[in-house]
Amino acid sequence: MFGYIIKRLLWIIPVLIGVSLILFGIMQMIPGDPASVLLGPKASQEAVETLNKRFGLEEPLHIQYYLLMKNFVTGRLESIYYKVEVIEIISQKLRATVELGLTALVIAVVLAIPIGILAAVKKNSVFDYFSMMLATLGISIPVFFTGILLIYIFSVIFNVLPSSGYGGPLWTKEGWAHLILPAFSLSSILIASTSRLTRSSMLEVLQEDFIRTARAKGVKEAVVVNKHAFKNAMIPVITNIGNQLAMLFGGAILTETVFAWPGIGRLAVKAVSYRDQPLVFGTILVLSFLYVVTNLIIDILYVFINPQISYS
Amino acid sequence: MKKRFIPLILLIVELYVLFQNWIVKGLFWGSLEIKLATSFSIIVLTFLLILVFKPGLFSFLKENEILYKSFKEFKKNKGGVAGTFMIFIILYLAFCAPFVAPYPPDAIDYANMSASAPTFKHLMGTDDFGRDILSRVIYGSRVALGVAFAAVFVNAFIGISLGLIAGFYGGKTDTIVMRVVETWNSIPFILLALAIIAALGKDIINVIIAVGLTGLINFARITRSAVLSIKEKEFVKAAKALGSSDYRVIRKHILPNVISPIIVIASLRVGQAILLVASLSFLGLGVQPPLSSWGTMLKRGQEYLIQAPWISLFSGFAIIITVMSFNLLGDALRDALDPKQIE
Numbered sequence: 001m002f003g004y005i006i007k008r009l010l011w012i013i014p015v016l017i018g019v020s021l022i023l024f025g026i027m028q029m030i031p032g033d034p035a036s037v038l039l040g041p042k043a044s045q046e047a048v049e050t051l052n053k054r055f056g057l058e059e060p061l062h063i064q065y066y067l068l069m070k071n072f073v074t075g076r077l078e079s080i081y082y083k084v085e086v087i088e089i090i091s092q093k094l095r096a097t098v099e100l101g102l103t104a105l106v107i108a109v110v111l112a113i114p115i116g117i118l119a120a121v122k123k124n125s126v127f128d129y130f131s132m133m134l135a136t137l138g139i140s141i142p143v144f145f146t147g148i149l150l151i152y153i154f155s156v157i158f159n160v161l162p163s164s165g166y167g168g169p170l171w172t173k174e175g176w177a178h179l180i181l182p183a184f185s186l187s188s189i190l191i192a193s194t195s196r197l198t199r200s201s202m203l204e205v206l207q208e209d210f211i212r213t214a215r216a217k218g219v220k221e222a223v224v225v226n227k228h229a230f231k232n233a234m235i236p237v238i239t240n241i242g243n244q245l246a247m248l249f250g251g252a253i254l255t256e257t258v259f260a261w262p263g264i265g266r267l268a269v270k271a272v273s274y275r276d277q278p279l280v281f282g283t284i285l286v287l288s289f290l291y292v293v294t295n296l297i298i299d300i301l302y303v304f305i306n307p308q309i310s311y312s
Numbered sequence: 313m314k315k316r317f318i319p320l321i322l323l324i325v326e327l328y329v330l331f332q333n334w335i336v337k338g339l340f341w342g343s344l345e346i347k348l349a350t351s352f353s354i355i356v357l358t359f360l361l362i363l364v365f366k367p368g369l370f371s372f373l374k375e376n377e378i379l380y381k382s383f384k385e386f387k388k389n390k391g392g393v394a395g396t397f398m399i400f401i402i403l404y405l406a407f408c409a410p411f412v413a414p415y416p417p418d419a420i421d422y423a424n425m426s427a428s429a430p431t432f433k434h435l436m437g438t439d440d441f442g443r444d445i446l447s448r449v450i451y452g453s454r455v456a457l458g459v460a461f462a463a464v465f466v467n468a469f470i471g472i473s474l475g476l477i478a479g480f481y482g483g484k485t486d487t488i489v490m491r492v493v494e495t496w497n498s499i500p501f502i503l504l505a506l507a508i509i510a511a512l513g514k515d516i517i518n519v520i521i522a523v524g525l526t527g528l529i530n531f532a533r534i535t536r537s538a539v540l541s542i543k544e545k546e547f548v549k550a551a552k553a554l555g556s557s558d559y560r561v562i563r564k565h566i567l568p569n570v571i572s573p574i575i576v577i578a579s580l581r582v583g584q585a586i587l588l589v590a591s592l593s594f595l596g597l598g599v600q601p602p603l604s605s606w607g608t609m610l611k612r613g614q615e616y617l618i619q620a621p622w623i624s625l626f627s628g629f630a631i632i633i634t635v636m637s638f639n640l641l642g643d644a645l646r647d648a649l650d651p652k653q654i655e
Contacts, residue, residue, distance in 0.1 A: 026508055026511050029508070140632050140639055142591060145628040145632070148610065148614055148617065151614075152621055152625075249500045249503070250500040253595070258614065269595050272507075272509060273596060
């Protein structure tokens with residue numbers, strides 16, 4: 001099993017190289033002379049030349065890529081707009097994004113799985129219809145609109161929670177108050193799709209023969225659901241959470257913009273609107289890295305949950 | 313008679329709209345916008361007339377057994393029927409926007425400047441420039457659907473081509489193509505779209521490119537697996553033995569067999585593409601201001617959330633209804649076209 005985990009860990013390296021190559025490739029799509037596009041039409045000849053030299057923009061492509069990666073990893077890649085190292089800005093913003101993402105993930109798991117199980121056990125009840133209707137609605141609502149609705153309800157009408165900004169570290173009351181709305185709106189997509197899938201997966205498992213056997217043996221219904229069915233139903237659900245993480249990290253960009261949350265997502269949007277290529281490269285690479293790593297963690301969790309997987 | 317009731321009402325509404333526009337306002341064949349609206353109206357009118365007076369005209373379609381069974385399966389799904397109905401209405405609004413919208417999208421009502429609340433004159437209120445929200449929401453459907461359909465077309469074209477290449481040639485080509493597609497997919501959609509827009513600049517065409525290049529993997533995977541299962545069948549081998557070219561085998565024998573899963577994926581993908589375009593516009597990186605799009609309206613609406621919540625609420629509802637219709641349609645199609653159930 002450890003061999004499998006190590007293999008999966010090593011798999012990150014080619015994926016990240018692939019991602020950075022793709023981002024590099026996209027940067028090559030800049031029409032015309034990149035240096036003058038990056039610096040704007042009013043840039044002096046001198047500035048264009050310095051930039052060309054710094055990024056090796058006149059070198060062949062593979063050397064350009066090598067220089068970009070080397071500068072990024074050693075922390076010497078500088079943002080054009082902020083004039084600071086990209087790694088430094090990103091590391092300042094990393095904590096806020098990770099806090100937001102993890103809280104949203106926890107909220108989603110804690111809410112969605114019980115809702116799905118309850119809907120499956122009480123199939124065709126009012127609760128089932130109501131929760132599944134909400135779930136269908138939930139996958140169609142854009143995250144930013146959920147955010148705006150939450151702000152409208154809780155900040156404008158009831159005025160109980162702050163509408164935007166970062167309140168401070170998680171252990172303070174202020175920090176929590178600021179985190180609740182963004183985390184909820186970010187988790188909404190994940191809640192919707194996970195509860196739908198939990199329900200259908202539970203329903204499928206509850207029809208299996210071994211459940212009938214357990215019931216026939218006289219096992220209590222609560223034990224049948226919580227022990228026998230739950231573990232088997234969770235396998236596709238966990239796969240789905242892994243797939244939906246992309247939505248979570250993409251959604252982070254929107255949520256951070258709606259709530260003025262000082263994270264990497266908002267930084268990425270700023271970078272794109274200033275066309276600050278080094279910063280775009282850095283932020284998107286780091287966000288993709290986070291996505292790949294969380295996906296990996298879920299893959300490894302999978303090993304513990306699904307006894308049938310082969311580790312070779 | 314009960315069956316004809318809904319088409320009859322729709323027909324009366326359509327005739328009223330056409331009477332108002334063609335005869336009262338004299339908008340029949342002016343600019344390109346109105347030509348499009350008129351042509352689309354004529355199509356809708358013919359269709360409704362057939363439905364009301366000669367509903368048996370399409371009965372020859374029932375002879376195709378698979379199609380008929382899928383259709384019957386589809387009709388059982390209430391959500392799918394509702395979704396299809398909504399999509400028709402949204403399409404109608406998009407094509408016939410100049411006929412239906414009460415005002416032009418950028419007309420300023422000087423009496424109701426600076427965001428007035430919904431009244432009978434402006435059913436959804438006005439925005440901070442005094443522009444009618446209802447008209448802007450209706451015109452916004454054009455941008456949303458146009459960009460999304462174009463993006464999904466690009467998506468399907470590239471995805472299917474990659475899947476065909478991978479599945480048909482197999483071996484090393486297969487491994488390389490699928491690995492590239494998987495790595496491509498390991499960047500979340502929005503991030504990839506952002507990177508593309510950062511390189512190309514903000515422009516509606518670039519949004520189509522950016523959204524069209526994300527999410528190829530579903531199309532590629534489905535096509536590839538279908539090709540792999542069909543490739544070994546006798547009829548394909550026979551076609552090859554008869555000397556058909558690769559192109560002919562793909563076009564005549566393989567593509568027709570993968571069309572139904574592709575339709576399902578495409579309809580689900582349209583919903584996602586609408587969301588993605590709205591998200592990019594909301595971030596200020598998609599459709600740019602003079603054009604009315606739902607994402608940009610939401611962005612402006614958030615700034616005026618306290619004084620004028622209707623700006624963001626109505627444009628948000630428009631997004632939800634449209635996306636949900638496509639999701640419902642996709643789900644229903646998936647159930648209806650599932651070959652396991654047709655047997």
